[in-house]
Amino acid sequence: MIRKLLPCLGTYKKYAILTPLMIGIEVLLEVWIPWIMASIVDHGIQGNGGIDYTVKMGLLMIIMACCSLFFGALAGKFAAQAGIGFGKNLRTLLFAKVQEFSFINVDKFTTGSLVTRLTTDVTNTQNAFMLLLRLAFRAPIMLIGATCMAIYVNPHLSLIFFAAIPFLSIALYFILVKAHPRFLTMLKNYDSMNSIVQENLINIRVVKSFVRENYEKQKFAKSAEAVRSAQFFAEKLVILNMPLMEICMYCCIIAVLWFGGSLVINSTMEIGELSSFISYIMQILISLMMISMLMIISVLSRASLGRISEIIDEHPALHDNKAGYAAPLNGSIEFRDVSFAYDELSQNLVLSHINLNIKAGETIGIIGGTGSGKSTLVQLIPRLYETSTGQVFVDGKDVKKYRLPALRDTVAMVLQKNLVFSGTIRENLCWGKKDATEAEMIAACKAAQAHDFIMQWPEGYDTNLGQNGVNVSGGQKQRLCIARALLKRPRIIIFDDSTSAIDTATENKLRKALKEQVQNATMIIIAQRISSLSDADRIIVMDDGKIDAFGSHQELLQTNKIYQEVYKSQQKGVS
Numbered sequence: 001m002i003r004k005l006l007p008c009l010g011t012y013k014k015y016a017i018l019t020p021l022m023i024g025i026e027v028l029l030e031v032w033i034p035w036i037m038a039s040i041v042d043h044g045i046q047g048n049g050g051i052d053y054t055v056k057m058g059l060l061m062i063i064m065a066c067c068s069l070f071f072g073a074l075a076g077k078f079a080a081q082a083g084i085g086f087g088k089n090l091r092t093l094l095f096a097k098v099q100e101f102s103f104i105n106v107d108k109f110t111t112g113s114l115v116t117r118l119t120t121d122v123t124n125t126q127n128a129f130m131l132l133l134r135l136a137f138r139a140p141i142m143l144i145g146a147t148c149m150a151i152y153v154n155p156h157l158s159l160i161f162f163a164a165i166p167f168l169s170i171a172l173y174f175i176l177v178k179a180h181p182r183f184l185t186m187l188k189n190y191d192s193m194n195s196i197v198q199e200n201l202i203n204i205r206v207v208k209s210f211v212r213e214n215y216e217k218q219k220f221a222k223s224a225e226a227v228r229s230a231q232f233f234a235e236k237l238v239i240l241n242m243p244l245m246e247i248c249m250y251c252c253i254i255a256v257l258w259f260g261g262s263l264v265i266n267s268t269m270e271i272g273e274l275s276s277f278i279s280y281i282m283q284i285l286i287s288l289m290m291i292s293m294l295m296i297i298s299v300l301s302r303a304s305l306g307r308i309s310e311i312i313d314e315h316p317a318l319h320d321n322k323a324g325y326a327a328p329l330n331g332s333i334e335f336r337d338v339s340f341a342y343d344e345l346s347q348n349l350v351l352s353h354i355n356l357n358i359k360a361g362e363t364i365g366i367i368g369g370t371g372s373g374k375s376t377l378v379q380l381i382p383r384l385y386e387t388s389t390g391q392v393f394v395d396g397k398d399v400k401k402y403r404l405p406a407l408r409d410t411v412a413m414v415l416q417k418n419l420v421f422s423g424t425i426r427e428n429l430c431w432g433k434k435d436a437t438e439a440e441m442i443a444a445c446k447a448a449q450a451h452d453f454i455m456q457w458p459e460g461y462d463t464n465l466g467q468n469g470v471n472v473s474g475g476q477k478q479r480l481c482i483a484r485a486l487l488k489r490p491r492i493i494i495f496d497d498s499t500s501a502i503d504t505a506t507e508n509k510l511r512k513a514l515k516e517q518v519q520n521a522t523m524i525i526i527a528q529r530i531s532s533l534s535d536a537d538r539i540i541v542m543d544d545g546k547i548d549a550f551g552s553h554q555e556l557l558q559t560n561k562i563y564q565e566v567y568k569s570q571q572k573g574v575s
């Protein structure tokens, strides 16, 4: 895992190398200071070193303390640079990986969980890395240095803290083993909370119109409480670490004072030696404390690391055939015995045994009840999902054999949910085709019946749409999305119920203009209204994941029961 993440250091590697170097110097100086202190007391004050010796050693001690401070500050700065840079690179890597995911991968993780992994989990890992850089080197260097010095000062007295180590190790092991699953639960609760926030913010208009603010508040409070209790459950174990360490430290100091004091009384140990020994004991115990803290942080970051590694290890459900064919040129489509299930394991077929032939340049309508599989069917053409069995062909070639970006550039889809991004209209339109000229953009907007309403705004194409296009109506958003798709000049264009918010008169104009704009392109229109399909050469009637009939409007009116019923019910509405 660590090996997988190391490349994320990138250009910040030098800081990660410099940090332990600086810490090494800082700690060596720190360990040296008590020894100088002891020599001041024993030789300068009590011995015959006199004032000269005391001043000389005192100055040396001050210089060493200043140098130690300087190297410590440098180490902190380098650790922060390495940690923050690592966090940025890790986040970028994960974001890039998520961009490769297919819908199936995103559905598997859920959007809320992906947000937590890219934010909270990366922050946990970044903080842990920063601390690791500092403590992972500081603690062992200090432990070894202080232990050596303590043994050098008095080997018998140093046995005291060796007695404390087994006790500390057992206590720490217990805390760590128990805390890990608790932190995992806490992070899962974070996922749910983030999903609630995200869903609420996206659907804030629905919440307000249904006056469900209180319900949403309660839902969030429940989720926040779940995070709190899971976090408390995990932290209450971890907080035991500090008192345990402190009890140990003070017991050791008392024992050292007790035994060391009697050694001083018996004149087998100098006072300066005893005071430096106490400093070393403190340093040893502080470094043990740092090690225990490091382990606790590693438990929390292990949970986050595991979740990050799941993203890195996830194989995109769709593979791009990089050596595949370039974009299709004609736009004929064939479905050969295609079946599809969203969940491969459940075998719950959403489409079953679909056989279909669409000629290049044809306009095809699709009609059918809700949940009959219309959207699923068309999403298989640009390979947004992979067929479970059977094959989809475009221009006579299996869609899997095309290069994915080439295929998707040729097949434009206007989705049922019309999404625009924050930014200007121009930015949104050119989002699918960066090099679009002004003339192309205006032509696409005219065809999509969007040009007139855009020009009514003072800033025209430079009008800011706000986040998720809050400044435009549903019908306007649909027309902008149609214009965005047209601008790509696709060979196949799919409208997934994307004119539902447009009035009939505008829709008629749109249909006429579309014919001219897309010319020879194959057009697939999913619609609920038969009137929206009046220009279709042939119409597919879908029922429960199967094609019930496929023919012209007239043929279906004469032969297909479902179509006749839909037609009659819609005619009644008109009359």
Ligand SMILES: Nc1ncnc2c1ncn2[C@@H]1O[C@H](COP(=O)(O)OP(=O)(O)OP(=O)(O)O)[C@@H](O)[C@H]1O
Pocket (backbone or CB within 6 Å): 107, 342, 343, 350, 368, 369, 370, 371, 372, 373, 374, 375, 376, 377, 416
């Ligand atoms: N991402 C998904 N994961 C699991 N099941 C899904 C997913 N999307 C759709 N389904 C299921 O697949 C079935 C067909 O859905 P689909 O969206 O293709 O129908 P549709 O005919 O386009 O419906 P509508 O007219 O309401 O848009 C439905 O039963 C739906 O619950």
